[in-house]
Every structure is written in C-alpha cells, then in structure tokens.
Amino acid sequence: MKEVTRDLLxxxxxxxxxxxxxxxxxxxxxxxxxxxxxxIQLSDxxxxxxxxxxxxxxxxxxxxxxxxxxxxxxVDDLVYNDFFIGEGADVTIVAGCGxxxxxxxxxRHNGIHRFFLEKDARVVYLEKHLGTxxxxxxxxxxxxxxxxxxxxxxxxxxxxxxxxxxRSDRRTTAIAAAGAKLIIRERLLTEGTQQAKTDFSVQLDGxxxxxxxxxxxxxxxxxxxxxxxxIVGNARCTGHSECDAIIGEQGxxxxxxxxxxxxxxxxxxxxxxxxxxxxxxLLKLRTLGLTEEEAEARIVAGFLK
Amino acid sequence: MLKLENxxxxxxxxxxxxxxxxxxxxxxxxxxxxxxxxxxxxxxxKLVAGLETPDSGRILLDGEDITxxxxxxxxxxxxxxxxxxxxxFKGLTVRDLLELAGGGSLPEDQLxxxxxxxxxxxxxxxxxxxxxxxxxxxxKRIEIATVLARHSRLSIFDxxxxxxxxxxxxxxxxxxQELRRGLxxxxxxxxxxxxILSIADELVIVANGQVQDQGPGEKLLPKLLxxxxxxxxxxxxxxxxxx
Numbered sequence: 320m321k322e323v324t325r326d327l328l329x330x331x332x333x334x335x336x337x338x339x340x341x342x343x344x345x346x347x348x349x350x351x352x353x354x355x356x357x358x359i360q361l362s363d364x365x366x367x368x369x370x371x372x373x374x375x376x377x378x379x380x381x382x383x384x385x386x387x388x389x390x391x392x393x394v395d396d397l398v399y400n401d402f403f404i405g406e407g408a409d410v411t412i413v414a415g416c417g418x419x420x421x422x423x424x425x426x427r428h429n430g431i432h433r434f435f436l437e438k439d440a441r442v443v444y445l446e447k448h449l450g451t452x453x454x455x456x457x458x459x460x461x462x463x464x465x466x467x468x469x470x471x472x473x474x475x476x477x478x479x480x481x482x483x484x485x486r487s488d489r490r491t492t493a494i495a496a497a498g499a500k501l502i503i504r505e506r507l508l509t510e511g512t513q514q515a516k517t518d519f520s521v522q523l524d525g526x527x528x529x530x531x532x533x534x535x536x537x538x539x540x541x542x543x544x545x546x547x548x549x550i551v552g553n554a555r556c557t558g559h560s561e562c563d564a565i566i567g568e569q570g571x572x573x574x575x576x577x578x579x580x581x582x583x584x585x586x587x588x589x590x591x592x593x594x595x596x597x598x599x600x601l602l603k604l605r606t607l608g609l610t611e612e613e614a615e616a617r618i619v620a621g622f623l624k
Numbered sequence: 625m626l627k628l629e630n631x632x633x634x635x636x637x638x639x640x641x642x643x644x645x646x647x648x649x650x651x652x653x654x655x656x657x658x659x660x661x662x663x664x665x666x667x668x669x670k671l672v673a674g675l676e677t678p679d680s681g682r683i684l685l686d687g688e689d690i691t692x693x694x695x696x697x698x699x700x701x702x703x704x705x706x707x708x709x710x711x712x713f714k715g716l717t718v719r720d721l722l723e724l725a726g727g728g729s730l731p732e733d734q735l736x737x738x739x740x741x742x743x744x745x746x747x748x749x750x751x752x753x754x755x756x757x758x759x760x761x762x763x764k765r766i767e768i769a770t771v772l773a774r775h776s777r778l779s780i781f782d783x784x785x786x787x788x789x790x791x792x793x794x795x796x797x798x799x800x801q802e803l804r805r806g807l808x809x810x811x812x813x814x815x816x817x818x819x820i821l822s823i824a825d826e827l828v829i830v831a832n833g834q835v836q837d838q839g840p841g842e843k844l845l846p847k848l849l850x851x852x853x854x855x856x857x858x859x860x861x862x863x864x865x866x867x
Contacts, residue, residue, distance in 0.1 A: 618715075
C-alpha cells in the first residue's frame with residue numbers, strides 16, 4: 320500500500336491498519352480491497368461504476384467502511400454506491416473521501432450515495448472529506464447523498480470537510496416516511512481561495528417525521544461558501560435547521576435557508592448566524608492566559624469539533 | 625499587593641467614569657467593592673484585568689507597574705477576572721474551559737473538585753457545552769469555576785449575583801463563604817449584596833468615580849447599612865454631584 324493511501328485512509332476512515340467489519344477501498348477509480356460479512360454484502364454495480372451494499376434485516380452493531388481515495392492528479396473519479404438497509408438493522412457506515420495531488424493537475428472525486436432504509440432501520444453515516452498535497456492542482460470533492468427513510472427509520476449523518484478541498488459541491492436530499500428521523504451534523508472549513516457549496520433538501524412526508532440539520536462553518540482567507548437548506552413539511556412533522564458561520568479575513572458566506580409548511584401541523588424552525596468571532600469570546604480566553612491567536616484557534620477548533 | 629494610583633477613565637461616549645481612584649487591595653483577604661450603579665466598580669475591575677485602558681494613573685501588582693500590559697500578560701502574572709456577564713461558546717465544553725484555565729489537561733478528580741466548589745455535579749457538567757443551553761445560574765458558577773481553576777494571585781469577581789435568580793443566589797453565597805475559608809492569593813468581589821458584603825474582610829465604597837470609603841468589613845458595614853436606613857448613605861450621590 321502506498322504511503323499516500325495509508326495516510327488518507329487513516330485520516331478519512333478511522334482505519335487503524337484494518338477495518339472493523341465489511342469494507343471496500345476505492346483507490347483511483349478501482350477497488351483496492353473488499354470484504355463482505357455474513358450480514359453485509361458488497362458487490363459491483365451492474366449498470367455503472369460503484370457498489371451495491373446490502374445489510375440484512377436485523378443486523379446490529381456492524382460497521383461497513385467504504386473509503387474512496389484519489390492519490391494523484393489527473394484523476395476524475397465518479398462512483399455510484401447504493402445502500403439497502405434491511406428492516407430493523409442498526410449499522411454504522413464510514414464513507415471518507417481523500418483527494419491527493421501534487422503534480423499540478425486536478426484531482427476530483429464525485430461520490431453519489433443512495434440510502435434506502437427499510438422500516439425501523441438505523442444508520443450512523445460518517446463522511447469525512449480531506450484534500451492533501453501541494454501544487455496548483457485543484458482538489459475537488461462533490462458528494463451527492465440521496466436518502467429514503469422508511470417508516471420509523473433513523474439516519475444520522477455526520478459530515479465534515481476540514482481542510483485542503485479547493486472546490487466542493489455537496490448536495491443532500493431526503494424523503495422521510497411516518498415516524499422517520501433525519502439528523503445531519505455538518506462541519507466545513509474553507510481557507511485561501513477555496514469554495515464550498517452545500518445544499519440540503521428534505522421532504523417530511525410522513526406523520527411525525529422529523530429533521531434536524533445543524534451546519535457549522537468557518538470561512539477564512541478569501542474563501543467563499545454557499546449554504547442552502549430547504550425543509551418541506553407535508554404532514555404533521557418537526558423540522559429544525561441551524562447554520563452558524565464564522566467569517567475571518569475576507570471570507571464570505573451566503574446562507575439562504577428555506578422552510579415550507581404545506582400542512583397545518585408542520586412545525587419548522589430555522590436559526591442562522593454569520594459573523595466574526597465575538598470579541599468577548601477572545602477576551603474571556605485571554606483572561607485565562609491565551610494570546611489572541613491561541614484564543615482564536617481554540618474557538619474555531621471547538622466550533623468545528 | 626494590588627495598588628491603584630489616581631486612575632481615571634472616560635467612557636467612549638465622553639462621560640468620565642473614574643475620577644482618580646486610589647486603592648490598595650491587601651493580600652490574603654477578601655475585599656468587596658460596593659457602591660451605586662454607574663459609580664465605576666466594574667470599570668475598576670476591567671482596568672485591573674486589562675480589558676480597558678486608563679486615561680491616566682498607574683496599576684501596580686506587587687510593586688510592578690502593569691498599566692501597559694495587555695490582557696494575556698496580566699493573566700500570566702496571575703490576575704483572573706470573572707465576567708459579570710459570562711461569555712458563551714458554541715463548541716467549547718466545561719472541561720475545555722476549565723483545562724484552558726488550569727493550563728493543561730485535568731484529571732477527572734480535579735475537575736470534580738473544582739466544580740463541586742461551585743456546587744455543580746462534575747459528571748453532569750464536564751461534557752456540557754458552555755452555550756445558550758446553560759441557565760444564568762449555571763453559567764455564572766462555571767465562570768467562577770474557571771477563575772478557581774487558575775489558582776490566581778489575584779481573583780476578581782464582577783457582580784457574581786447579577787442576572788441569577790434568588791434560589792441560585794442562596795447557593796452562590798456559600799461558594800464565596802467557602803472561597804474565603806480557603807483563600808488563595810487575594811480576592812476582590814464587586815457586589816451589591818448585603819450577604820456578600822457581610823463576609824468581606826475589607827470593604828471599599830466607590831461612587832462618582834472615586835473611593836468614598838475603605839475599611840475593615842465589620843467596621844464599615846454597620847455604618848453603610850445605618851446610612852442606608854437614614855437615607856444618608858455615604859455612597860449615595862449628593863446634591864450637586866455630576867454622574
């Protein structure tokens with residue numbers, strides 16, 4: 320295994336030399352290792368690049384890891400992964416993505432992940448994005464996530480992009496049936512001239528379905544971010560979205576959250592805030608002995624934790 | 625010893641808040657600064673901690689002139705300041721703040737010892753974020769705990785009773801009673817509360833931007849309370865005073 324591959328795996332997929340369960344490592348557009356387990360089957364898609372991942376009904380406590388890596392410039396990888404999560408299963412999916420280029424040419428990964436959760440299924444979905452290497456080549460990661468939640472299914476998505484990705488267009492859509500819940504935690508950091516777009520669109524179709532989307536981001540340097548969210552309540556449901564952004568230097572953030580209630584018992588809330596680090600916060604940490612720079616770094620690290 | 629010499633300070637709007645503060649804060653004692661609102665008490669605390677810069681005058685800590693030092697340098701000299709309105713942080717936990725205050729990672733039993741001094745159960749509070757989910761009373765206690773965690777040479781508490789309900793306040797008095805029993809360095813509390821004034825070793829009355837009176841608590845407090853009753857409190861503005 321190449322050193323770049325090892326480094327990226329460690330960073331994006333909690334790899335410690337091995338994976339805890341079923342896995343597929345995608346490296347530069349091809350599978351570099353795979354293991355299915357009795358309850359989690361991974362197979363090639365027949366209609367295009369990517370995988371079909373089937374989790375047996377009732378599977379509990381298993382993890383499936385599907386890291387995707389681009390280890391050099393000149394690669395534009397596109398992959399479609401479909402997850403079918405059986406009734407009552409409760410699993411963790413780790414889908415990190417690392418992109419490395421240092422030869423001056425671009426490296427891009429575009430992962431399209433579709434999740435179909437059957438009744439009472441629960442998924443924790445961890446997605447960590449990272450760009451490494453120097454040179455003028457652009458690191459791009461453009462994930463698309465489509466989620467279909469069956470009755471009382473729950474999906475918790477924890478997604479972060481904490482450095483090195485120059486261009487990112489992140490799109491997430493979800494449809495929730497009765498009693499289903501979608502929980503999303505997003506953390507984004509952009510620096511230099513990086514640009515990141517993120518777009519969430521959730522349809523709460525079933526009675527007592529719910530969504531909770533919390534996005535925290537930091538835009539430094541001359542970076543730009545765009546946040547869009549749209550929660551549509553088509554039944555008695557609860558929806559909450561929150562986007563908090565810290566801007567520094569000449570960073571720019573454009574946030575436009577939308578709430579659409581098409582039902583009299585839809586309860587939808589949005590909270591949004593954009594601003595630089597509060598002076599009082601810096602002062603408080605300085606009274607504890609931190610310099611202004613240390614205080615700023617600590618506040619940002621906590622905010623994006 | 626902390627010494628303030630002829631400190632003056634003008635608010636950004638142009639009103640003179642401090643008009644020549646001379647004050648010596650004795651070591652190893654609990655000093656309470658009191659007086660009417662707008663008299664300059666909080667300004668004194670902020671000048672000592674370095675959050676504001678005086679127009680003129682000097683601040684001396686153990687004989688060293690620290691007037692020109694910034695907030696961080698003063699903190700490193702052992703000055704701690706508990707904010708009147710504690711700051712909230714999205715993403716920083718009680719553990720994070722206490723460890724920053726303590727200057728490194730703290731084992732569970734030390735965190736527990738600090739938090740129990742302010743009446744909080746460590747198990748419940750260590751992982752909590754110091755954000756808007758904490759009540760006024762809770763965040764006030766955590767603010768005090770961050771100062772306790774520093775084992776400071778000089779700790780300043782700015783109106784610990786402000787913004788908390790009566791029930792929380794009853795418990796907070798005990799915190800300061802405990803603090804006085806196990807005093808480390810010198811402690812300055814800015815307060816209006818008679819029950820905090822009653823545990824002061826030294827009382828300082830500030831009004832109209834000046835020290836009106838200073839003396840041992842047991843001598844000055846009866847005088848102050850008596851004055852209050854007769855309407856002739858030494859701290860009350862007199863006719864002709866400019867506020």
